[in-house]
Amino acid sequence: DGGITQSPKYLFRKEGQNVTLSCEQNLNHDAMYWYRQDPGQGLRLIYYSQIVNDFQKGDIAEGYSVSREKKESFPLTVTSAQKNPTAFYLCASSINRDGEEKLFFGSGTQLSVL
Amino acid sequence: SQKIEQNSEALNIQEGKTATLTCNYTNYSPAYLQWYRQDPGRGPVFLLLIRENEKEKRKERLKVTFDTTLKQSLFHITASQPADSATYLCALGRRGNKLVFGAGTILRVKS
Numbered sequence: 217d218g219g220i221t222q223s224p225k226y227l228f229r230k231e232g233q234n235v236t237l238s239c240e241q242n243l244n245h246d247a248m249y250w251y252r253q254d255p256g257q258g259l260r261l262i263y264y265s266q267i268v269n270d271f272q273k274g275d276i277a278e279g280y281s282v283s284r285e286k287k288e289s290f291p292l293t294v295t296s297a298q299k300n301p302t303a304f305y306l307c308a309s310s311i312n313r314d315g316e317e318k319l320f321f322g323s324g325t326q327l328s329v330l
Numbered sequence: 331s332q333k334i335e336q337n338s339e340a341l342n343i344q345e346g347k348t349a350t351l352t353c354n355y356t357n358y359s360p361a362y363l364q365w366y367r368q369d370p371g372r373g374p375v376f377l378l379l380i381r382e383n384e385k386e387k388r389k390e391r392l393k394v395t396f397d398t399t400l401k402q403s404l405f406h407i408t409a410s411q412p413a414d415s416a417t418y419l420c421a422l423g424r425r426g427n428k429l430v431f432g433a434g435t436i437l438r439v440k441s
Contacts, residue, residue, distance in 0.1 A: 220373070222373075242345050249428075251431075256338065256430040256433055257433050258334060258419075258430070258433045258434075259374075259419070259431040261428055264428065273429070276362050277348070304371050306374075308373070315361070315425030316361075316362055316379065316381075316423060316425075317423055317428075317429055318364070318376055319366075319374070319376065319421075319429065320376070320378065321373030321374050321375070322373050323371075323372050323373050324371065324372065325372075
């Protein structure tokens, strides 16, 4: 089955701890994204990558870091500098046809603070 | 900055009726608009895309309209079913820019 796989489904972070959320895709898409979803708010872009070994900050990158060493993988690290990390995190990849982007999302990771 | 507004209150309708969800936006000129469906604890799934030069798009029981003068899109589900219950997100797109998402509207279809 082609798609986006996120793990784990649930993650708990202790204060001062860094945690890493996994995202793997087998859709052969070049672009990948990380979004944060909070109740009552739209999806907010954390980081995105258009190509391997390159990534850009989104609207709320502070306290997060990413890497893109392989086309299939785009892990997100939530660092201790992110003071309010509790949220639903969504990874996505996209295809772009004639300037129109269509996103394919994973099932998400719910991160909570202990 | 751009702002996208979707009904913050849940929409409750009876099975068989037509559900109509609204997406309004300001300070933005999208080239296209998309609708996604999101089930609880899952990621959004793409449903439809409509371009700025298109007034209406249909796919099975779904219909989307796009009025660039009113800066509004309407999303209709005809003959609604309990299985249509979900959160529906609208997203605005413009070439060279990343998609901007609304907060979504919860739809509950009761049998």
